[in-house]
Each structure stands twice: as C-alpha cells, then as structure tokens.
Amino acid sequence: MNEAGAWTDERVELLKKLWSDGLSASQIAAELGNVTRNAVIGKVHRLGLSGRAKSAAQPAAPRNAAPRKAPTRSPSHPMASPVAHATRGANALAPNFAPEAEVEAAPLPSDDVVIPFSERVTIMDLREYMCRWPMGDPTSPDFRFCGARSQTGLPYCAHHSRIAYQPAADRRRDRSKARA
DNA sequence: CCCTGATTCGC
DNA sequence: GCGAATCAGG
Numbered sequence: 431m432n433e434a435g436a437w438t439d440e441r442v443e444l445l446k447k448l449w450s451d452g453l454s455a456s457q458i459a460a461e462l463g464n465v466t467r468n469a470v471i472g473k474v475h476r477l478g479l480s481g482r483a484k485s486a487a488q489p490a491a492p493r494n495a496a497p498r499k500a501p502t503r504s505p506s507h508p509m510a511s512p513v514a515h516a517t518r519g520a521n522a523l524a525p526n527f528a529p530e531a532e533v534e535a536a537p538l539p540s541d542d543v544v545i546p547f548s549e550r551v552t553i554m555d556l557r558e559y560m561c562r563w564p565m566g567d568p569t570s571p572d573f574r575f576c577g578a579r580s581q582t583g584l585p586y587c588a589h590h591s592r593i594a595y596q597p598a599a600d601r602r603r604d605r606s607k608a609r610a
Numbered sequence: 611c612c613c614t615g616a617t618t619c620g621c
Numbered sequence: 622g623c624g625a626a627t628c629a630g631g
Binding site for chain 1 (some may be wrong): 611612613614615616617
C-alpha cells in the first residue's frame, strides 16, 4: 500500500480540488490526513498553484535572511524593545454603530445564550484577539463585548461570525483532528 | 491569542 | 520532491 503521507495522484487531485475550492491549507491537510498544512502548502507551490484567490503576484516581498536552521535565537534581546506600549485608550467611544451595514441579524440581546458572562469584556479589557460582538446598547453603561477568541481576520468569534455573515454555504471548519 | 499563506533549505 | 522551520501579515 502507499504510504499514508505520499502524494498519490488521488491525493493530489483532491488537493487541487480543495485548494481551488477555497479551503485553507490546514483544512485541506486535515481532510487529507497524515499531512501537515506545511506539506500541503509546499505541495501547492510545487504544483505551481498558490495564490488561488489572491493577487496575481505579490509585490515581491523581500524575504531575505530566513535561516530556519541556525536561527539567531541566542542574542535575541540585546536591548529588547523599548516598551512599545502604545496607550490607545482615551479614544472616543464613538457610537458609530452600523445597525445594518450587511448584518441583517442585528445583535439582539437575546443571543446572550452560549455566551458565558465570564467571557464578556468591556472595551477596556478587549484585546485584539477578542470577539467584538456588541451586547446591549452601545450607549448603555453596561455595554459589553463577547470577548471570546476572534477568528482570523474577523472581528468576531466563530460563533458570532456565523451569525454575522450567514454564509450561503458554510464551510465546515473541521479542525477537530490533526491536532497533536 | 490564533490563524493564514510564502519562503527557504536540509534531507 | 518533500516538508519542518520560519517569516510576515491579518
């Protein structure tokens, strides 16, 4: 039998299909099984795919110096960073709320379900990786955000992303496997 | 915090 | 050819 992680024609075909289908490398890797997302990406590049739904070509990112073997992990902090703490507070809490931009399912207070209180955060505790799903009136003093881990590139967590965008054909984010 | 694809390079 | 390590961006 073929090796589990071997790129047979079958697997390559599936790879092409899924890649052109818009699935992410990790998703494809999970689907194929016994391969990492890096393997998928590597194969994609070798096949000449890459950049499926992106610009024809990136602005030639000067990716110089990338010694993955002898990384300069020793003198990493000769001086460290001079406290790059940019206090971004004190900004106006402009209620520039877009009730209906493209989100028909307005954030009703009724969907507090499945959202534990402990997860809720104020704008003060809101981090970049936290879900910004508004809960309650922005004008209300007890206005809170979901605060759960937000999805990549999205301002909301997985749960609220689904509600917000209501994809015509939802992609099953099956990351249940392939996770050492 | 997590994820994304892109790239390099030892194997 | 392969893919881990690494990078850079979101």
